Amino acid sequence: MNAAELLAGLAALPGSQDAGADGTSILASRLLNQVKYARSGAIDEPKLRSAYKHRHRGGATPLVLFGDDPEQPGFVRILGPQREGSLRRVRADAVLGVVEKTLSVRRLQAVRMLAEELDRLDTERIAGLKVRGLGTEHLFDERLPDSPRWPSLSAAVEGVSRSGWRELLSDLGYTFEALKPQGYLGRADGQPTIVVHPRAQAWLFARLDEEGRLPEGALLADCRAHGAPYGLLAAGTRLRLLSAGPEEAGAATRYLELDAAALEPDRRTLLGLLAPAYLADGGFIELLAEARDYGQQLRKRLDRVLRENVLPVLGVELGRWARAEGRDLADDDTRQELEAAALLFVFRALFLLYAESSGHLPMANPTYRERSLTRTAARAHEERDVADPASTALWEDVLALVRRMRTGHNAWELPAYNGDLFAKDRVAGAAVLEDAAISDAALGPALIALARDAENPETGVDFSGLEIGHLGYVYEGLLSLRLSVADRDFAYDARADRYVAPDEDAPDVAKGDLLWLTDEGGRKGGGVYYTRTELVRHLVRGAVGPAFDRHLQQVRELATSDPAAAARKLFDFHVLDPACGSAHFLVEVVDELADRIAQLLGELALPGVAEQLEALRARAGSFGAGIEDTALLKRLVLKRCVHGVDLSAMGVEIAKVSLWLTTFVPGLSLAYLDHNVQRGNALVGVASAEELIWDGGLFGNAIANFARAAGSGSFSLAARSRSKARRTSEH
Numbered sequence: 001m002n003a004a005e006l007l008a009g010l011a012a013l014p015g016s017q018d019a020g021a022d023g024t025s026i027l028a029s030r031l032l033n034q035v036k037y038a039r040s041g042a043i044d045e046p047k048l049r050s051a052y053k054h055r056h057r058g059g060a061t062p063l064v065l066f067g068d069d070p071e072q073p074g075f076v077r078i079l080g081p082q083r084e085g086s087l088r089r090v091r092a093d094a095v096l097g098v099v100e101k102t103l104s105v106r107r108l109q110a111v112r113m114l115a116e117e118l119d120r121l122d123t124e125r126i127a128g129l130k131v132r133g134l135g136t137e138h139l140f141d142e143r144l145p146d147s148p149r150w151p152s153l154s155a156a157v158e159g160v161s162r163s164g165w166r167e168l169l170s171d172l173g174y175t176f177e178a179l180k181p182q183g184y185l186g187r188a189d190g191q192p193t194i195v196v197h198p199r200a201q202a203w204l205f206a207r208l209d210e211e212g213r214l215p216e217g218a219l220l221a222d223c224r225a226h227g228a229p230y231g232l233l234a235a236g237t238r239l240r241l242l243s244a245g246p247e248e249a250g251a252a253t254r255y256l257e258l259d260a261a262a263l264e265p266d267r268r269t270l271l272g273l274l275a276p277a278y279l280a281d282g283g284f285i286e287l288l289a290e291a292r293d294y295g296q297q298l299r300k301r302l303d304r305v306l307r308e309n310v311l312p313v314l315g316v317e318l319g320r321w322a323r324a325e326g327r328d329l330a331d332d333d334t335r336q337e338l339e340a341a342a343l344l345f346v347f348r349a350l351f352l353l354y355a356e357s358s359g360h361l362p363m364a365n366p367t368y369r370e371r372s373l374t375r376t377a378a379r380a381h382e383e384r385d386v387a388d389p390a391s392t393a394l395w396e397d398v399l400a401l402v403r404r405m406r407t408g409h410n411a412w413e414l415p416a417y418n419g420d421l422f423a424k425d426r427v428a429g430a431a432v433l434e435d436a437a438i439s440d441a442a443l444g445p446a447l448i449a450l451a452r453d454a455e456n457p458e459t460g461v462d463f464s465g466l467e468i469g470h471l472g473y474v475y476e477g478l479l480s481l482r483l484s485v486a487d488r489d490f491a492y493d494a495r496a497d498r499y500v501a502p503d504e505d506a507p508d509v510a511k512g513d514l515l516w517l518t519d520e521g522g523r524k525g526g527g528v529y530y531t532r533t534e535l536v537r538h539l540v541r542g543a544v545g546p547a548f549d550r551h552l553q554q555v556r557e558l559a560t561s562d563p564a565a566a567a568r569k570l571f572d573f574h575v576l577d578p579a580c581g582s583a584h585f586l587v588e589v590v591d592e593l594a595d596r597i598a599q600l601l602g603e604l605a606l607p608g609v610a611e612q613l614e615a616l617r618a619r620a621g622s623f624g625a626g627i628e629d630t631a632l633l634k635r636l637v638l639k640r641c642v643h644g645v646d647l648s649a650m651g652v653e654i655a656k657v658s659l660w661l662t663t664f665v666p667g668l669s670l671a672y673l674d675h676n677v678q679r680g681n682a683l684v685g686v687a688s689a690e691e692l693i694w695d696g697g698l699f700g701n702a703i704a705n706f707a708r709a710a711g712s713g714s715f716s717l718a719a720r721s722r723s724k725a726r727r728t729s730e731h
Helices: 003-011 045-056 092-102 107-121 137-146 150-157 165-172 215-226 265-274 283-324 332-357 366-371 373-382 393-407 430-435 440-451 468-478 533-559 563-570 584-603 607-619 629-641 649-662 700-712 715-730
Strands: 026-032 035-040 063-068 075-079 088-091 129-132 175-178 184-188 191-198 230-235 238-243 255-259 481-485 491-493 498-500 514-518 575-577 642-646 677-679
Touching: 003 026, 003 035, 003 063, 003 092, 035 045, 035 107, 045 063, 045 075, 075 092, 088 092, 088 107, 092 107, 129 137, 137 150, 137 265, 137 283, 150 265, 165 175, 165 191, 165 230, 165 265, 191 215, 215 230, 215 238, 215 584, 238 265, 255 265, 283 332, 283 440, 283 468, 283 481, 283 514, 332 373, 332 393, 332 430, 332 440, 332 468, 332 481, 332 649, 366 373, 366 393, 373 393, 373 440, 393 430, 393 440, 468 584, 468 649, 533 563, 533 584, 563 607, 575 584, 584 629, 584 642, 584 649, 607 629, 629 642, 642 649, 649 677
Parallel strands: 035 063, 191 230, 575 642, 642 677
Antiparallel strands: 026 035, 063 075, 075 088, 129 255, 175 184, 184 191, 230 238, 238 255, 481 514, 491 498
C-alpha cells in the first residue's frame, strides 16, 4: 500500500469527509473523528515539515500528514497528530489499521491513541519492542542476540502461533484457568506463573478506565493473590509483561512489551522470553540480574573514566583559561569556583547522555540528534586525528545544547526543561562555563572516553543500562575531590590512582596547573554516604510502607461515602528526607508509593484521580497526548508526596535530576520540582537547652524539662522527660 492507497482506504472508512487540497503540498485530505489526515506530494523531510506548518498553522484540529517513503515501498513518512514532532516511517497498511481503531473513541482519546501507536510502529525504532524499566532496548536488541541464550530462545518459539496471546502462550507450554471477576491464571508444570488480563485495545494499557480503575493495579493484585511472579496485559498480539516479584520496585510502571505481529523476523525470538523456561524457571530474573551487573560495570567504568580522563582535562584547561583571564589560581575562592564548574560540566554531560540513551530526549528528531551530546562525542571520535588545538567547536556545541535545554526549541521537539542544572548563573560554576572555552584537542579525547566504548570505539556507551542510583553514586564519589595547584610536573598513575613524577614523556600536569586531590577524610569526612539500593529498599518498605498502608486504608473508608474527597486525600501523604543527597531514598519512595497506589486503583474506583492526571497532562502541553496514565501517576506522587532538603546546592540539583528522570514525563521542566527539593539545613534547632526555655506556653514546662535533661547529658532522664512531654501533648 502506498500513500495514495492509504488515503483511499481512509476515504472508505465510516464518517470520512473530504477536507480539501491546495494543489501543491497537499494533494488530498480526509476528516475522520475530528482529526485531519492529509497526503503530501513531498517526500523529503524539509518539504514535509514545511507542508505541515503551512497546513496546520496552529489550528485546533489535529493533523496527520503523510507521503510516500522513497526508500522503502509500502511505507509512508508521517508527521503529527498533536504536533509536528518526529518524522516517522510506518507501514501504510498499519496506519490505516490504527486510524480505524480510533473511530470508536472520543477525539482526545483518538489523538492519544494515534500518537502512541504511530510512535510504536515507527520503524526507525525497534519494531514490536517497547521497554520501560524492565531491562533496556540495548539489552534486548543488541546484547541478548549475541549471547549464548539466543539459540535456546529461538528453539522455544519455533512453530509457535503469533495469531493471539492465548494461542502463543499455549504453544509455549502454559495451561490456563479462568479467574473471577476477570483474567486467566497460566500454569507451567502445575505452578502458577503468569496472570493474563485481556484488554479490548492495547491503547487501554496504563489507562484509567471510566470508573477510575487502573488495569496494572488489578493485574498486580491478582498476581500476588495467586502467587504468580508475572502479569501480562494482552490485546491481540500485543503483550505487556510486568514483574510482580517482591524484588521489583515500581512494578506498575515497569514493563517489557512485545508485539508478535510487528516484530521483525530476526527479532521474533524475543517471544521466547515469555516461555516457562524464562518466567517459571528463573531465566528472566537471571537476565535482569545480568543487566544490573552490566549497569554496575558501567557505573565503575564511569567512575574511573571521570577520574582518569575527564576531570583532569577540565581541571587543567579551566585553570589555564582562568589564569589567562588574570585570575589567581592560588586563591581558594577561584579554585572552588573552578571545581564547581568542572563538576557542573560533568553532571550536565551525564544527564544528557543518560537522557538521550533512555529516550527521554528527542533522539528520533534528526535536528536534535545531530546536535545531541551523543553525536558530538561521535563527531569528536571521527575527527580525532585532525582535532584543531585552536578550535573550540566542540565546547561551543555542548554550550549551545545546554542553552537549548534551558530555553527549549520547537524544531528540535525540545521543551524548555530549564532548572538550575542548565541555568547560566544560579549555581556555582555556571558563569564560568558560560565564559570559558576548551580546545577540541583537549575536550575531544575527554568526550570520547566518556561516551564511546573503549573496546569498540565505533560504538557509543549504552547509558540507559545505568540505574538512577548509579548517577547518585558517581556524584557522591566526586565530592571528596579538590583542585590544587601543582608545585612541580606530574604524571597520573591510573593503577595507583595518584600523581607521580613524570618519565621522559610530557607531564599530564605541568607545574602551576591545577590537579585533583582527595580531600582529607574523603567522603565520610564530609558527611557524605551512599547507601546500597537493597538497604534503601528495605528501609522504605519497612518504615514508609506501613505508614502509607494506614493512609490508604483511610482513603478506602472515605471512598465509601465521598469518592471525590478520597481522590483528593489519596496524595495527602508526605515523606521528607532531611539530608537527601542525590535522592536515592526518595527515588525508592516514589516507586514504592506509586506501586501501592496503582494496586489501590485496581480495586477502588476513584474518578477524581483521572481529573488530577488530566490537569498534569495539560501542563505537558502538546507533549501530553501520548503519555500513559501510569507515568503521570508516578509524577503526581513525586510532586505531591515527596520532599527533600540538602546543604549542597549541587546535591539539591542532582536530587531533582534523579527524581525527574525516574518520573520522566515529556514537557515537564526540571524547575517543576523546585519546591520539592530545597537547599538548606534541615537540622534546625537551638544552641543550648536554656534557649528553649520560655515563660508560659501550653507545653512549656514539659518541653523545658526535656531540654534541660537532654542538655545535661542524662539519657535516662531525657527519655523519661520525652515520654512525659508526649503524653502531655496527646492530652
